[in-house]
Amino acid sequence: MSSLRFTEQALSDWMRSGGSHSEIVISSRMRIARNLEHLPFPLLASGEQAEEALNQLAPVFASNPAPDLGTFELVKLDELDELDKKVLVEKHLISPNLANDSRGGAVILNADESVSIMINEEDHLRIQCLFPGLQVKEAWERASAIDDIFEASVNYAFDDRRGYLTSCPTNVGTGLRASVMVHLPALVMTQQINRILTAVNQVGLTVRGIYGEGSEAVGNIFQISNQITLGQTEGEIIENLHGVVTQIIEHERHARERLLADSPLRITDRIQRSYGILSFAAIMELKESAQRLSDLRLGVDLGILENPSISVLNELNVKTQPGFLQKMFGDEMTSTERDMYRAKLLRETLGSQH
Amino acid sequence: MLCQECGVRPATLHFTKIVNGEKTEFHICESCAREKGEMIPGTAGGFSIHSLLSGLLDLEGAGKGKATAATNVQGLHCEKCGMTYSQFSKLGRFGCSSCYKYFDNALDPLFRRVHGSTAHVGKLPKRAGAQIVFKRRIDELKQEMQQSIAEEEFETAAELRDQIRKLEKDMAQ
Numbered sequence: 001m002s003s004l005r006f007t008e009q010a011l012s013d014w015m016r017s018g019g020s021h022s023e024i025v026i027s028s029r030m031r032i033a034r035n036l037e038h039l040p041f042p043l044l045a046s047g048e049q050a051e052e053a054l055n056q057l058a059p060v061f062a063s064n065p066a067p068d069l070g071t072f073e074l075v076k077l078d079e080l081d082e083l084d085k086k087v088l089v090e091k092h093l094i095s096p097n098l099a100n101d102s103r104g105g106a107v108i109l110n111a112d113e114s115v116s117i118m119i120n121e122e123d124h125l126r127i128q129c130l131f132p133g134l135q136v137k138e139a140w141e142r143a144s145a146i147d148d149i150f151e152a153s154v155n156y157a158f159d160d161r162r163g164y165l166t167s168c169p170t171n172v173g174t175g176l177r178a179s180v181m182v183h184l185p186a187l188v189m190t191q192q193i194n195r196i197l198t199a200v201n202q203v204g205l206t207v208r209g210i211y212g213e214g215s216e217a218v219g220n221i222f223q224i225s226n227q228i229t230l231g232q233t234e235g236e237i238i239e240n241l242h243g244v245v246t247q248i249i250e251h252e253r254h255a256r257e258r259l260l261a262d263s264p265l266r267i268t269d270r271i272q273r274s275y276g277i278l279s280f281a282a283i284m285e286l287k288e289s290a291q292r293l294s295d296l297r298l299g300v301d302l303g304i305l306e307n308p309s310i311s312v313l314n315e316l317n318v319k320t321q322p323g324f325l326q327k328m329f330g331d332e333m334t335s336t337e338r339d340m341y342r343a344k345l346l347r348e349t350l351g352s353q354h
Numbered sequence: 355m356l357c358q359e360c361g362v363r364p365a366t367l368h369f370t371k372i373v374n375g376e377k378t379e380f381h382i383c384e385s386c387a388r389e390k391g392e393m394i395p396g397t398a399g400g401f402s403i404h405s406l407l408s409g410l411l412d413l414e415g416a417g418k419g420k421a422t423a424a425t426n427v428q429g430l431h432c433e434k435c436g437m438t439y440s441q442f443s444k445l446g447r448f449g450c451s452s453c454y455k456y457f458d459n460a461l462d463p464l465f466r467r468v469h470g471s472t473a474h475v476g477k478l479p480k481r482a483g484a485q486i487v488f489k490r491r492i493d494e495l496k497q498e499m500q501q502s503i504a505e506e507e508f509e510t511a512a513e514l515r516d517q518i519r520k521l522e523k524d525m526a527q
Contacts, residue, residue, distance in 0.1 A: 041448060168446065
């Protein structure tokens with residue numbers, strides 16, 4: 001099946017290059033919400049209307065209008081099994097909402113998986129662009145270009161005063177959610193994180209876990225995004241996010257330097273201990289593996305560990321997710337089996353690197 | 355205690371907002387609450403923002419039964435998709451793009467609360483946007499013209515009127 005291509009590998013090709021500030025920033029993501037004129041939003045759309053939205057939107061990318069982004073492929077959600085859906089969510093290629101609740105849902109992906117265009121999610125159209133490291137401006141430009149391609153052939157629901165109309169009032173206006181995924185272990189360890197996150201909230205940004213709304217921050221990875229979509233230009237939103245993230249990077253870097261200067265033995269012990277546990281444990285829960293992989297990531301940046309590479313760590317972050325484990329080691333498994341297979345995967349990946 | 359907003363009427367509604375563990379309290383009167391678009395507990399169909407934006411507002415435990423007659427927004431419904439305002443306030447989602455038009459009266463306070471603003475200033479769609487640029491310019495000129503008339507500068511007003519006519523003609527093409 002064609003869709004399997006997107007669920008075979010844990011790491012999307014776009015993630016293989018680091019991008020700027022990659023020691024702290026994992027990725028930058030833009031999401032633009034758009035709706036078609038004259039059709040009810042997916043929430044109220046009948047099966048036929050959902051089909052019509054799909055029929056209006058899907059052909060736009062069938063002619064490969066953006067050759068520099070590679071070929072695009074349409075994947076219909078109801079043609080996927082549950083496991084493939086789960087893996088696509090774990091790779092951030094589709095939202096949990098599209099995977100579980102959509103009618104007539106589909107996603108258009110390009111070859112390196114840096115562009116994901118969701119159809120019939122909460123809105124008719126959700127354009128998502130992912131870039132490694134801190135590249136919010138680049139991600140916005142690409143998303144905006146894809147938006148223009150759609151706008152040339154379909155009529156958007158747009159209002160003079162309110163801007164792009166969306167199903168949820170929290171997205172109206174620009175329809176833009178710009179977010180940056182950051183790894184902040186030193187700020188967590190030195191207990192400065194809450195103070196910083198509070199400050200972030202006061203400037204119109206919000207912090208979530210890595211799997212979006214309502215998800216918990218695991219492995220010291222946080223997703224920082226704009227809250228406001230109305231009354232600010234896209235440029236202002238991106239500028240604001242970029243400015244705040246740059247400051248957070250600075251704080252994290254200072255905190256890392258301080259940790260290394262003030263308690264080098266303790267931090268080395270923590271990192272090597274995590275390496276040891278990941279390399280030899282027989283049972284490994286997701287939360288623990290995320291935390292220990294975070295320690296390894298810090299260890300690599302501080303020069304305490306030579307291996308594994310950041311790319312291997314990014315891959316492990318996805319591979320240790322429940323869906324991907326099932327994909328690799330065979331379908332149905334209990335949570336204990338999953339913890340066992342996760343430990344096996346980690347042992348085999350990290351053990352060979354000694 | 356006086357209302358924090360107007361400083362005139364006594365505060366009868368007391369909210370505690372907890373965002374990411376940070377607690378803020380505010381005390382306002384009913385009429386300011388309504389203006390701000392806050393849900394007033396005890397009024398049927400009052401807008402409940404907490405069902406919309408989890409964590410933004412925690413209204414549980416606020417003084418119940420103190421509010422009086424609800425506003426007229428609950429009677430609104432969208433003639434295109436049939437969604438009523440009270441359904442909208444429960445679901446936290448619009449049913450179609452026309453809901454924005456039919457619920458317009460109620461949206462300013464909501465958007466001000468959520469976004470701190472009520473009007474879009476960002477990107478315009480290229481095709482539909484060209485018309486909007488014209489329209490915005492015409493609206494601006496009309497305002498200037500009214501201003502000129504009010505100040506009895508009729509010559510300026512006449513010039514503005516001609517500019518408006520020209521733009522309207524261009525727009526029609």
